[in-house]
Amino acid sequence: MPQPTETKISQRGSFRKEPSVLEKDDGLYIKRSPSSPQGGPKKRSAFEDLTNAKQGQDLVSKKKGGKSVGKKTLKSTAGKETSKNDENNLKSTGPKDSQEQQDNAVDEKKLEQQDNGVEQKKPKEPASPEEKVADVDKSVGIKLSAYDDVDEENLSDPFLNAIYANDIFSYMKEREEKFVLKGYMQKQPDLNIEMRAILVDWMVEVQENFELNHETLYLAVKLVDHYLAMTVCMRETLQLLGSTAFLIAAKFDERCPPCVDDFLYICDDAYQREELLSMEMNILRTLKFDINIPVAYRFLRRYAKCARANLETLTLARYICELTLQEYEFIWESASKLAASCLLLALKMKELGGWTPTLEHYTGYPVTDLHSLMRRLNLLLCSKPDEKMKAVRYKYAHNVFFEVAKIPPMDVLKLEEQLKLDT
Incomplete structure (x- = not known):
């Protein structure tokens, strides 16, 4: 098994770095891709039926096309068409008026409609999609700019969840307000800003050597900050805090998270198994088990x-x-x-x-x-x-x-x- 980290914070209360060893290109640990591997199971066409967006539109169109009509509606429609046809037949068979008489009839009809308070309007042509996007909201007075629908091209693939993407990230932005951090270092008598930076630097190397997702690294750092904002921590347990936060974040994000012994190993056996498990419970209880923090x-x-x-x-x-x-x-x-x-x-x-x-x-x-x-x-x-x-x-x-x-x-x-x- 390769050496999991070059940086060690092994002794309690001391922060030190060992000389870095430059690795070869072939030996560099590369972050694994979160996407499905090549050669995996093919997508089943039946999965597309789970998405109701397009299917619902087809059902609506079918219902409109095959709508049943009652007898009364048929009779009234037939009566209207018959009277309209009779009127057209009378016009076609009757004598043709002169141009002057037709103009007078039109003017008289307009005058009657104005007297009755009726005004004929020319039907408005439907707006194109481009005009709808760039339309002006008169109530606010703001012109809406055109933008691309980046999820439209992925709607046919149910594995991408494109239909829920906007809702997911809107929910994550709402949760941000719940996890606002403020300065906490003045509440920590035994820690300083440099110690926190050294710990995060070590956590970056742990993420790279264990080939963990970057989301795991970001969440682990967030867990450390939120815990320190609520609890006083001594310098001899700071590395234990970072390792345990990584363990919790890996359980939350990774498919195959490292085990407890792996995190004890990267701490150079400076802590016992019981200490790490106890710190895990302290973190979760302090944060009330709400660790879905937006990163x-x-x-x-x-x-x-x-x-x-x-x-x-x-x-x-x-x-x-x-x-x-x-x-x-x-x-x-x-x-x-x-x-x-x-x-x-x-x-x-x-x-x-x-x-x-x-x-x-x-x-x-x-x-x-x-x-x-x-x-x-x-x-x-x-x-x-x-x-x-x-x-x-x-x-x-x-x-x-x-x-x-x-x-x-x-x-x-x-x-x-x-x-x-x-x-």
Whole structure:
């Protein structure tokens, strides 16, 4: 079994890093794909019947086409058609009026309708779909911009759940308000910001070497922050807290999570099995077993799909977002806003345009709301990395991740020019 981590926080109360060992390209652990493997079971056509969207429309159309008509309706309709036909026959067989008499008859009919308060209107032609999207809401006075329906092309595939995608992410944005974090380090007498950053740096290496999903890493860091915001923790149990948070997050997100002995091993046997299980119960009870916390990585993948960004641009946005995990000053930012800002900065760095109406629609953020956070993210990229915490930068400097860590950040003046164009 390969060495699971290069960074060790083995001794209680001491934080140290062993010299990093550069691994070969072939030996680098690559994150496993969450999608189904190739050669898996083929999709059954019967599954498409589970989606009622298209099927419901067909049923409605069939009902309309085969609607039964009662006898009374048939009689009344037949009577109307007969009287109408008789009138047309009388007109066709009767003598033709002169043009002057016809004009006078039309004028008299208009006068009668005006006297009776009846005004004939020309039937309005139905609007095209483009006109409906760009229509003006007169009650509010706002013009709705056109946007692409990114889920429409996936409606036929029931495995993608495209029909529920908007509802899922709307629900996640609502839950964000329940998990707002505030500064908690002043309540921790034995911890500081640097200790938290070292712990997160170690957790990044654990995620990479155990080949866990990135969602697991983000959730584990969230669990650590929310626990520290409510409970005092000593430095000798900080690594135990990080390992146990990873265990809980892996049970929540992974198909095959690592076992308890694996997390005891990566802590260099500094803790006992009973201590880890006890910490697990403490975390769950403190958070009241509500651990479905929205993380920025889930929003980032959704927004990148809405922007139709390629994998390299998404990886650059992931790199920026993962750098924020170590930074204490980003813990109170909402996950959806952080993901949107990371994607916009990545689009600017790759010169792929700016914020589109589609992104504004699906994220719910106008571009001006992201400017302040974008500036802070760009400054984070420009800052000199700490020698003790290089796990994220080293990870994304590999060619597996397109070496996005080597892409130079945007010049501050150039970024300000881009932001002025957006306003």
